[in-house]
Amino acid sequence: MEPLLKVDDLHKAYGALKILNGVSVNVKRGEKVSIIGPSGSGKTTFLRCINFLEKPTSGHIFVEGKLIGEKTVSGKFVHVSDTELAKDRQEIGFVFQRFNLFPHLSVLGNVTIAQTKVLGLSQRDAEARGRQMLEKVGLGHKVDEYPERLSGGQQQRVAIARVLAMQPKLILFDEATSALDPELIGEVLRVMRQLAEEGRTMVIVTHEIQFAAEISDRIIFMDHGAVVEEGSPAKVLKDPQHPRTREFLKRIEQR
Amino acid sequence: MEKLLAVYVDHIDVWLPEMLFFSITTLEIAIVSFVLAVAIGLVLVMLRVSKISPLVTLAILIIEVARGLPIVVLLYIVYFVPPQLVSGWNWSWYNAFVGAVLGLGIHGGAILAEVFRAGIEALHKGQREAALSLGMTPAKSMRYILVPQAARIVLPPVANYGIGLLKETSLCSLIGVNELMNDAKSIAFADYEPMAVFLLAAAIYFAMSYPLALILRHVEKRLNFSR
Numbered sequence: 001m002e003p004l005l006k007v008d009d010l011h012k013a014y015g016a017l018k019i020l021n022g023v024s025v026n027v028k029r030g031e032k033v034s035i036i037g038p039s040g041s042g043k044t045t046f047l048r049c050i051n052f053l054e055k056p057t058s059g060h061i062f063v064e065g066k067l068i069g070e071k072t073v074s075g076k077f078v079h080v081s082d083t084e085l086a087k088d089r090q091e092i093g094f095v096f097q098r099f100n101l102f103p104h105l106s107v108l109g110n111v112t113i114a115q116t117k118v119l120g121l122s123q124r125d126a127e128a129r130g131r132q133m134l135e136k137v138g139l140g141h142k143v144d145e146y147p148e149r150l151s152g153g154q155q156q157r158v159a160i161a162r163v164l165a166m167q168p169k170l171i172l173f174d175e176a177t178s179a180l181d182p183e184l185i186g187e188v189l190r191v192m193r194q195l196a197e198e199g200r201t202m203v204i205v206t207h208e209i210q211f212a213a214e215i216s217d218r219i220i221f222m223d224h225g226a227v228v229e230e231g232s233p234a235k236v237l238k239d240p241q242h243p244r245t246r247e248f249l250k251r252i253e254q255r
Numbered sequence: 256m257e258k259l260l261a262v263y264v265d266h267i268d269v270w271l272p273e274m275l276f277f278s279i280t281t282l283e284i285a286i287v288s289f290v291l292a293v294a295i296g297l298v299l300v301m302l303r304v305s306k307i308s309p310l311v312t313l314a315i316l317i318i319e320v321a322r323g324l325p326i327v328v329l330l331y332i333v334y335f336v337p338p339q340l341v342s343g344w345n346w347s348w349y350n351a352f353v354g355a356v357l358g359l360g361i362h363g364g365a366i367l368a369e370v371f372r373a374g375i376e377a378l379h380k381g382q383r384e385a386a387l388s389l390g391m392t393p394a395k396s397m398r399y400i401l402v403p404q405a406a407r408i409v410l411p412p413v414a415n416y417g418i419g420l421l422k423e424t425s426l427c428s429l430i431g432v433n434e435l436m437n438d439a440k441s442i443a444f445a446d447y448e449p450m451a452v453f454l455l456a457a458a459i460y461f462a463m464s465y466p467l468a469l470i471l472r473h474v475e476k477r478l479n480f481s482r
């Protein structure tokens with residue numbers, strides 16, 4: 001079966017500085033893939049390339065077989081227009097480390113704005129769906145609050161609701177809990193676990209190894225902009241084959 | 256005090272209508288130069304943040320010079336220099352009013368360019384990325400996310416500038432625009448009553464600007480993110 005997400009030989013460099021050196025990853029529909037690796041190994045860059053927040057230097061992204069951010073014109077790959085790129089991005093939800101809620105909009109405004117302005121839903125329908133998503137993340141009682149009055153954990157849950165309201169085919173999480181105080185991490189992980197159980201397709205960059213082990217179908221260990229090792233959590237975490245993986249896991253355990 | 260009152264009793268029926276009439280010119284200068292200042296400020300800030308280095312340098316140069324000069328000096332330069340510089344043209348349209356709004360507009364544009372830049376720089380890069388990742392085009396992210404946020408930062412200082420501008424229009428009397436201040440001067444010296452006339456002028460300026468300041472304060476309170 002065709003993978004939902006296909007990342008084909010992705011390279012990314014900033015000038016002479018190479019960040020990604022040929023990453024190829026396939027993700028099946030409903031699959032949960034966690035990416036772990038040392039700081040600076042290119043995990044964030046990898047996620048950002050998937051929805052073209054960064055333009056890959058080379059390589060291609062496909063969602064359900066359709067090219068993201070590019071099209072082929074007489075056999076050559078060319079970048080698409082802003083409008084087409086925006087359309088491609090609708091399929092791909094992105095949860096940021098720092099939440100990035102819109103401070104000038106209420107919680108409900110945050111989860112409705114893209115529904116109305118991008119999907120073209122009526123205000124009423126958008127609010128209905130928005131409330132439903134906020135219920136789901138346990139924030140149904142905060143619809144009229146403004147982001148600055150919420151805790152970090154609540155903000156991140158609103159950010160997740162905002163993504164869910166767009167009904168993406170795939171959700172990317174970039175260290176969704178690392179900006180949070182320890183006591184707030186649990187509430188966000190709980191929501192992510194719930195999404196995983198619903199069978200959503202998720203690519204998760206995380207330092208929460210235990211969490212990754214529990215919810216992932218597959219773990220990818222990245223280092224120096226390349227996939228070093230991948231496989232089931234049991235295999236990669238309990239019986240790592242590559243010395244760099246072993247060293248990384250040992251370092252994390254010691255913390 | 257009684258003497259002053261007696262002066263007003265004698266003259267107010269002539270002075271007040273005349274000064275109110277010239278206050279209209281004051282308001283006209285303020286409004287036209289405000290619009291001009293916003294337009295010039297937007298152009299300057301676009302150059303300033305363009306990342307095209309000659310344009311950035313040009314913008315910085317204009318901004319620094321226009322802000323660095325006393326407004327009166329700028330008014331004199333803008334009003335008197337161009338006709339002398341390009342003497343071949345027909346400059347009959349270039350009257351004191353035009354010179355005044357251009358001078359104030361350039362000065363205000365330089366001030367507002369910096370205000371706008373502060374608004375742009377206060378925007379977190381993550382805001383645009385969040386908007387894009389939700390499927391907004393760059394134009395939509397501008398319209399629905401970035402501009403509304405910048406506006407909340409920028410509107411109060413812009414409005415403050417506008418109120419200040421209303422008072423600064425009095426400087427235009429120096430290049431001969433017939434506005435409130437100029438009229439006050441001519442009445443004051445014609446009727447030999449400078450104190451009474453200038454106090455009246457002051458009252459009119461205050462009556463025009465203070466309500467605006469009150470409205471602004473009210474709006475500012477309501478602009479806060481969390482209501």
Ligand SMILES: Nc1ncnc2c1ncn2[C@@H]1O[C@H](COP(=O)(O)OP(=O)(O)OP(=O)(O)O)[C@@H](O)[C@H]1O
Pocket residue numbers: 014017019037038039040041042043044045046
């Ligand atoms: N815009 C940029 N210009 C230059 N270098 C960049 C840019 N963005 C990222 N980098 C570099 O790319 C490398 C990989 O960064 P990236 O954020 O992808 O790593 P990461 O695996 O997510 O790390 P962390 O675990 O700390 O989040 C880093 O060395 C970073 O400094």
Ligand SMILES: [Mg+2]
Pocket residue numbers: 043044045175
């Ligand atoms: Mg990162």
